[in-house]
Amino acid sequence: MHLRVHFSSGVPIYLQLMEQIKHAVETGAVRTGEQLPTIRKVAEDLAMNPNTVARAYRELEREGVIEVRHGSGAFVAEVGTGPKTAAIAQASVELRRAIEAGAMLGLSEPELRRVFEKELSRITGDDGEVVSGSVNGSAGGSEPGGSGERSSG
Amino acid sequence: MSEAVVETHGLSKSYGDKAALRGLELNVPRGSIYGFLGRNGAGKTTTMKLLLGMLRPDAGEFSLFGETVSSEASSVAARRRIGFVSEGKDLYSFMTVGQVIRFTRPFFPGWRRELEDRYLQLFRLPLNQSIMKLSRGMRTQLMILLAMARGAELLVMDEPTSGLDPIMTEEVLQALADLAAGENVTIFFSSHQLAEVEQICDHVCLIDDGQKVLDGVLDDLKSQYRRIVLVFDAAAPAGLAGLKGVDHLRRSGRTASLLAHADVEGIVAEARNFAPLSVDVYPVTLKELFFDHVRGQ
DSSP states (O other), rough: OOOOTTTTTOOOOOOOOOOOOOOOHHTTTTTOOBOOHHHHHHHHTOOOOOOHHHHHHHHHHHHHHEEEEEETTEEOOOOOOOOOHHHHHHHHHHHHHHHHHHHHHHHHHHHHHHHHHHHHHHHHTTTTTOOOOOOOOOGSSSSSSOOOOOOOO | OOOOEEEEEEEEEEEEEEEEEEEEEEETTTTTTEEEEOTTTSSHHHHHHHHHTTTTTTTEEEEEEEEEEOOHHHHHHHHTEEEEEOOSSOOTSSSSHHHHHHHGGOOOOTTOOHHHHHHHHHHOOTTBBBBGGHHHHHHHHHHHHHHHHOOOOOEEEESTTOOOHHHHHHHHHHHHHHHHHOOEEEEEEEOOOOOHHHHHEEEEEEETTTEEEEEEEEHHHHHHHHHHHHHEESOOOOGGOOTTTTEEEETTTEEEEEEESOOHHHHHHHHTOOOSSEEEEEEEEEEHIIIIIIOOO
């Protein structure tokens, strides 16, 4: 499992770690029963704060993604539904269709990316919670002025 | 909240008629890596000198490891448990690395040989080289070794990575991660490098003009704060200044940028009354928090 963190992003670091570990579980990069690297190992490898790694592991345990056995480390938990391979495959098909439709309308790759991210953030806040009404889609995709600030997310 | 290793209340210090600290309130939890940030002259070094007993406060009080530091004796007792790491200018430059370690060892009955060995190996410090000839990074690494091997529970670090190249900076940060994970050491860390603070610190405190302007768990601050960007079809209305709960507002032409840390949805709803063309909500980086809280006052 390869973990990467964008420290300067506005997205909390423990959430970034959680997302990547969940993704690794969903894609089968780490399997049920396999051991995750220790908190200390992750902290040292990424030269990051061990309390933050511990927080990510704690939250993942709370969500049932991993199991922490004291003294022996953290393991990928028995996930009720198994990896989301099928769901991911189906979502890929749906998304491909939407992307093709956007391309037919003449949108470029960066424009499509912005639309995707905007729609995504409309549904989920950056912390994964619903932030309803945080985005006003009145401009229909093209941004007037384009002078707004942008942070990478 | 876990137990505080450093706690200050109303800490104040002036040099002549120039106030360096004006009622500083700090709370450094045990086991944290605490990033202490501020511009030059904000009061960072004065704070560290007070904690290390190198200066006396004009007003206010502080405690270390839960004990109020009120007398010279209590200050000395606390200082035995504190390691100070600066840029490494304060070492005996005529000695070699091995000599300064052997020289320092007998002063501390709790000296930990295994940590000495570990850091010698980790930093690949050359035992026979004179300190004078060490690079800046290696001097900093040697100071970390000396501070840790004597069994410090609190490391006070004054810009420990200033002047280090990226590889050495990463090695120092790795050592700090290792210390916090394995030794439950608390690290009080001042720096100008926001990027490394974001990387290694779980808590941050931002001071300006001798006072705290922002502190908390960095990930919590990132969760709470949002930038709301509004674009209008004419100049951004001045009335936005009346919005409640906005920490900072900047208007520039047709765009207004708001910083808020609570009830973002409510603020967005209010802002819609000004009929913006678009409303976007973004996460906020430490750099933005720093600029809005320090420069934007």
